[in-house]
Amino acid sequence: METKTELASTINVSPLTCIDLANSDVHQSGVSLKQACMDCGFFYVINHGISEELKDEVFEQSRKFFALPLEDKMKVLRNETHRGYSPALEQNQIHGDHNKESFFMGTEGTGEEPHGDNKFYRPNTWPDSDALPGWRETMEKYHQEALRVCKAIARIMALALDMDESYFGTSEMVGNPIAYMRLLHYEGMSDPSRGIYGCGSHTDHGMMTLLATDSVMGLQICKDKDVKLQKWEYVRSVKGAYIVNLGDVMERWSNGLFKSTLHRVLGNGQDRYSIPFFVSPSHDCVVECLPTCQSKNNPSKYPAIRCSTYLTQRYKESHVSLSTK
Ligand SMILES: O=C(O)CCC(=O)C(=O)O
Numbered sequence: 001m002e003t004k005t006e007l008a009s010t011i012n013v014s015p016l017t018c019i020d021l022a023n024s025d026v027h028q029s030g031v032s033l034k035q036a037c038m039d040c041g042f043f044y045v046i047n048h049g050i051s052e053e054l055k056d057e058v059f060e061q062s063r064k065f066f067a068l069p070l071e072d073k074m075k076v077l078r079n080e081t082h083r084g085y086s087p088a089l090e091q092n093q094i095h096g097d098h099n100k101e102s103f104f105m106g107t108e109g110t111g112e113e114p115h116g117d118n119k120f121y122r123p124n125t126w127p128d129s130d131a132l133p134g135w136r137e138t139m140e141k142y143h144q145e146a147l148r149v150c151k152a153i154a155r156i157m158a159l160a161l162d163m164d165e166s167y168f169g170t171s172e173m174v175g176n177p178i179a180y181m182r183l184l185h186y187e188g189m190s191d192p193s194r195g196i197y198g199c200g201s202h203t204d205h206g207m208m209t210l211l212a213t214d215s216v217m218g219l220q221i222c223k224d225k226d227v228k229l230q231k232w233e234y235v236r237s238v239k240g241a242y243i244v245n246l247g248d249v250m251e252r253w254s255n256g257l258f259k260s261t262l263h264r265v266l267g268n269g270q271d272r273y274s275i276p277f278f279v280s281p282s283h284d285c286v287v288e289c290l291p292t293c294q295s296k297n298n299p300s301k302y303p304a305i306r307c308s309t310y311l312t313q314r315y316k317e318s319h320v321s322l323s324t325k
């Protein structure tokens with residue numbers, strides 16, 4: 001009880017812009033989105049077309065997986081391409097993630113695509129279907145749907161950047177994406193004064209993240225990472241809406257105009273479940289400042305870099321090395 005009172009008395013909730021994906025005036029959506037991306041890089045989307053039933057089912061299956069005995073979960077321990085299960089305390093300790101376990105899965109290549117056997121498209125590892133019937137099918141269906149929504153957002157994002165609506169849709173971009181989905185389960189109490197978090201402060205690496213959370217508060221954003229005394233605000237989960245945040249690839253494309261905002265998750269003693277879906281362009285897309293985001297007086301701030309090189313560097317910085325499999 002004390003925990004809740006404490007949280008309520010210090011709570012500071014960030015109001016975020018809401019983008020309606022069913023709005024037929026896409027140019028107006030582009031204008032709203034541009035403002036949101038310049039202000040804080042976090043916004044909500046509604047009318048996304050993902051049914052509440054599917055979302056509930058994914059959360060239910062996620063809860064079932066994390067409720068398995070640890071020895072069963074360890075059978076699908078994450079492999080060298082990060083797919084599979086990461087127990088609490090094992091992953092990403094450099095950022096103070098202590099109270100979270102996760103399951104990671106990504107786009108699987110068929111081997112036919114131009115990216116062939118690239119590590120970003122390797123096969124997933126799945127829990128035993130006898131223990132969790134329908135689990136894989138639910139996850140695959142949700143992955144597909146989440147990607148569809150991200151592609152729709154990418155169209156409005158292109159307009160917000162004064163580019164052609166289809167700019168991010170090519171096979172070099174989100175037509176052939178690197179798309180990872182992560183099931184997260186937080187438990188326990190965070191203590192920022194001791195560096196203990198559900199998820200320590202970080203920015204996401206890719207283009208954008210479509211985030212589904214349950215109703216337990218925990219996610220916080222810091223709109224200005226450069227001030228000495230950082231101000232953290234909670235982001236509320238809104239029924240029927242997804243939270244979307246931009247990642248560092250988008251910040252680079254936009255020459256820093258669009259923000260990849262610092263965020264973290266505090267545990268308050270309750271179980272909390274969330275599902276971020278991370279989207280980046282294809283592995284061999286060269287990420288460089290868009291023509292509309294640079295000028296003589298505002299030259300490109302970041303060197304061009306291949307998406308796979310960039311993501312590999314960032315994963316290395318933010319994950320402890322793997323000694324298994
Ligand atoms: O659990 C959340 O609400 C956010 C998770 C997150 O930021 C991440 O996994 O990158």
Ligand SMILES: [Fe+2]
Nearest residue numbers: 202203204263
């Ligand atoms: Fe994140």
